[in-house]
Every structure is written in structure tokens, then in C-alpha cells.
Amino acid sequence: MAFYLLQRDRDGALKLAKALTDAIDNIGECENCRMLSEEPLCRLCASADRDASVLCVVESPADVMAIEESGVFRGHYFVLHGRLSPLDGIGPEELHLQVFAKRVAAGGISEIILATSSTVEGEATSGYLASLAQAQGVRVSRIAHGVPIGGELEYxxxxxxxxxxxxxxxxxxx
Amino acid sequence: MAFYLLQRDRDGALKLAKALTDAIDNIGECENCRMLSEEPLCRLCASADRDASVLCVVESPADVMAIEESGVFRGHYFVLHGRLSPLDGIGPEELHLQVFAKRVAAGGISEIILATSSTVEGEATSGYLASLAQAQGVRVSRIAHGVPIGGELEYxxxxxxxxxxxxxxxxxxx
Known part of the structure; x- marks a missing residue:
């Protein structure tokens, strides 16, 4: 891509540079759900159409996009930006789980859906968050694991x- | 493979031909579960170690091998050799579902696990078998569907x- 831009499209390279600088300058995190957003409150948190009493916890902004595309979920999200991984020095502080704890403690949440990945670290993160939320008396559920839709058992x-x-x-x- | 055998390994080709003929001559279906077997009763049905009260219904012998490799299931199987697909002219008769119905009617089964694939036809087959078994008062369950283990949500x-x-x-x- 670098060669193409330098040889054939120097104007495009400048535009790309500007777009990147703008993105870095303007896109921050939603203060409610930590999703990437240009506003203090992201589009999803600001929307009146969504059910604020159900909170879906995911690892990355890309996961939010994936679930939004599936169209099955109409609640709010919470983006962890990673998963607990003590071996890599990522603990509750690094994931800013105090923001999550504060959000749960603020009340008004009837169910938390844990949609972290089904890797070892994702499962550990899910377990940690579950006990954190259950201590506040909130109902916790985990997305289903199993055979993907359309899948043949053999594969x-x-x-x-x-x-x-x-x-x-x-x-x-x- | 054909060129290799004809040019370099004519003895091997003869051996392969004999092995295939032997397989065709000797391998039939287990009369209990319709798994491929050299004996009238397959190794799994004949084993005393397995729980005959739990029946796992699969579409193909390859599925039996896959579940056996996972090591989580210790019951008996029933192999459908296909799935209901009215558009292709495959109905209950073509799948010999009367063998399945007879097996369920014979009693001694406490749970039937439907492990057909999660394709449209697999789901339809599963629904048909569920009503068939429930009519006999047998508990029916379906394998879980969802995100595969180790999977990142994004993908x-x-x-x-x-x-x-x-x-x-x-x-x-x-």
C-alpha cells in the first residue's frame, strides 16, 4: 500500500494522513460504555430506542459491530478493550473494570450478558465479571457455545x- | 492417484482393489444402530461399558467417529445415513426411520440426544425425530449451538x- 501511494497516488496519501490525524484527534471512548466514539456519549448509548437495562459485555469495538450486524440485541454494551491475562500483566486495573463496577453499582441493570470470547482468557474474564455483578445482585448470563449454525458435526x-x-x-x- | 498406481505401484493397486472388494463384501450395517460394521452388532453396541439408555442420533458414520474422538459421550448411537430432505425425495422411509421408531418403542431409553447438523434439513430432521420420540414419552435433547470454543466473536x-x-x-x- 505504501508503494502504491508513493508511486501513484500522492494526493490520496495526504488525504489518508489527514483522515488518520482527524480520527486520532477526535475519536475517543464513550464515557458510558467505552465504545469508540466522537461524542462523549456514543450513538448506541445516546439512542432512546435501546433497552438500557440489558448490558452486553464484549472484548472489543469490533465485537460490538459484529453483534449489531446480527441484529438480535437491542440493549447497551460495555467494551473491555481486552481480556484479563495475568501472564501478560493485564489485570482488572488495566481493563478499567472499576468503570464497569461503577456502572453496575449505579443500578437500573436487570441482566448482564457476558459475550467475551471462548478462549481461556475470555472465560476467566467472564468468570471474574460474573462474580463482580452477582455480588451486586444482578442476573448474569453467558452467550451459548456449541456447534456453529450450518455446521456439519464432522468438521x-x-x-x-x-x-x-x-x-x-x-x-x-x- | 490412478496415474501413480498405474505407473509406479501396480502391486499396490492390486492390494487396494482387494481391500475395497473385501470392504464391500464384509462391511454392512449394525442391526441395532446402523453404524458401519463387519459384525451384525457393531463394536459400540456390543460393548458392555456403554450406557444403552442414552441414544445419540447422528447423520453419518463420520459423525460417530467425531463424537467418539471428543470422548465426552458414553452411550449408544443411531446413524440416520442422511437427513430428511423432501425436495430431494428423502422422506422418513428413505432414512429407515421405522428402525429408529422400533428401537425407541422397544423401551429402555431414558434420553435421546439429537446431534443432527445445524443446517435447515438437519433441524427439520431433528424436529421430526423429537416428536416421534416424545410420542413414546422419551426425554429429548438437542446439542448446543453457538460460538465455537476458542472462537473470537468478531469472526x-x-x-x-x-x-x-x-x-x-x-x-x-x-
């Missing part, structure tokens, strides 16, 4: 298959 | 993400 990895069988759901009669 | 497809959020599980306090 699913072992640990996902174990989890899908262990976490099977009763089928209620019609 | 999960929309429909899986919707299902993972809609099918979220309560986290019980410690």
Missing part, C-alpha cells in the same frame, strides 16, 4: 463437540 | 451470533 473440533454435547438443551414437547 | 457469522445471544445460559452464582 467441528473436539472441544466444541464436547461442549455441545455436555451443554445440550432439552427439547420441550410441542 | 463468527451472524446467524451463529444471533443464536448464541438468543440461547444464552444463566450463570449461577458460586
Amino acid at each position: 467441528v473440533d473436539r472441544s466444541t463437540l464436547s461442549r455441545a454435547i455436555a451443554g445440550r438443551n432439552s427439547v420441550s414437547p410441542d | 463468527v457469522d451472524r446467524s451463529t451470533l444471533s443464536r448464541a445471544i438468543a440461547g444464552r445460559n444463566s450463570v449461577s452464582p458460586d
Whole structure:
């Protein structure tokens, strides 16, 4: 990309540089959910259409975009910007979990959906947040893990298959 | 492979031909679970170590191998050799579902785990089998669907993400 810009599109390079500088100058974090935002309160937190009583905790702004695209969730988010990883020196302070704790303590939340990734660190983070929220008496749930939609069993990895069988759901009669 | 065998390994080709003929001659279906087997009763159905009261229904012998590798399931299987697909002319008769119905009617089964794939046809098959088994008063469950283990949310497809959020599980306090 660098070669292309320098050889063929020097004007474009200047525009790109300006766009990047503007982004760095103007885009900060929403003070409510830590999503990237140009305003103090992001578009999702400011919207009156969304249910502020359900909070979905994710690891990154990209996860917010992914869930928004799926269209199934109409509540608010909380972006961790990472996950607990003591080996890399990332503890509760580095993830600013006091902001999360404050938000939960402020009340008005009926359910917290933990949507951290299903890696080891994601699970640990999820466990930590669950105990933190449950100490405040808030109901906590975890997104479902198992076989992806459209997936053939044969091509699913072992640990996902174990989890899908262990976490099977009763089928209620019609 | 054909060129390699004809040019370099004509003995190997003969061995392969014999192995294939032997397999075709000797490998049939287990009369209990329809798994591929050399004996009338397959290794899994014949084993005394396995719990005959839990039945896991899968689409193909490869699925049995996949679940066996995961090591989480110790019950018996039932192999459908396909899935209901009316558009392709595959109905209950083509899948020999009367064998399944007979097996359920014979009693001794406390739970049926439906592990058909999460495609449209797999879900339809699962629904059909569920009503069939529930008519006999047997408890039915479905393997879990959602985000695969180790998966980052960002790379999960929309429909899986919707299902993972809609099918979220309560986290019980410690």
C-alpha cells in the first residue's frame, strides 16, 4: 500500500494522513460504555430506542459491530478493550473494570450478558465479571457455545463437540 | 492417484482393489444402530461399558467417529445415513426411520440426544425425530449451538451470533 501511494497516488496519501490525524484527534471512548466514539456519549448509548437495562459485555469495538450486524440485541454494551491475562500483566486495573463496577453499582441493570470470547482468557474474564455483578445482585448470563449454525458435526473440533454435547438443551414437547 | 498406481505401484493397486472388494463384501450395517460394521452388532453396541439408555442420533458414520474422538459421550448411537430432505425425495422411509421408531418403542431409553447438523434439513430432521420420540414419552435433547470454543466473536457469522445471544445460559452464582 505504501508503494502504491508513493508511486501513484500522492494526493490520496495526504488525504489518508489527514483522515488518520482527524480520527486520532477526535475519536475517543464513550464515557458510558467505552465504545469508540466522537461524542462523549456514543450513538448506541445516546439512542432512546435501546433497552438500557440489558448490558452486553464484549472484548472489543469490533465485537460490538459484529453483534449489531446480527441484529438480535437491542440493549447497551460495555467494551473491555481486552481480556484479563495475568501472564501478560493485564489485570482488572488495566481493563478499567472499576468503570464497569461503577456502572453496575449505579443500578437500573436487570441482566448482564457476558459475550467475551471462548478462549481461556475470555472465560476467566467472564468468570471474574460474573462474580463482580452477582455480588451486586444482578442476573448474569453467558452467550451459548456449541456447534456453529450450518455446521456439519464432522468438521467441528473436539472441544466444541464436547461442549455441545455436555451443554445440550432439552427439547420441550410441542 | 490412478496415474501413480498405474505407473509406479501396480502391486499396490492390486492390494487396494482387494481391500475395497473385501470392504464391500464384509462391511454392512449394525442391526441395532446402523453404524458401519463387519459384525451384525457393531463394536459400540456390543460393548458392555456403554450406557444403552442414552441414544445419540447422528447423520453419518463420520459423525460417530467425531463424537467418539471428543470422548465426552458414553452411550449408544443411531446413524440416520442422511437427513430428511423432501425436495430431494428423502422422506422418513428413505432414512429407515421405522428402525429408529422400533428401537425407541422397544423401551429402555431414558434420553435421546439429537446431534443432527445445524443446517435447515438437519433441524427439520431433528424436529421430526423429537416428536416421534416424545410420542413414546422419551426425554429429548438437542446439542448446543453457538460460538465455537476458542472462537473470537468478531469472526463468527451472524446467524451463529444471533443464536448464541438468543440461547444464552444463566450463570449461577458460586
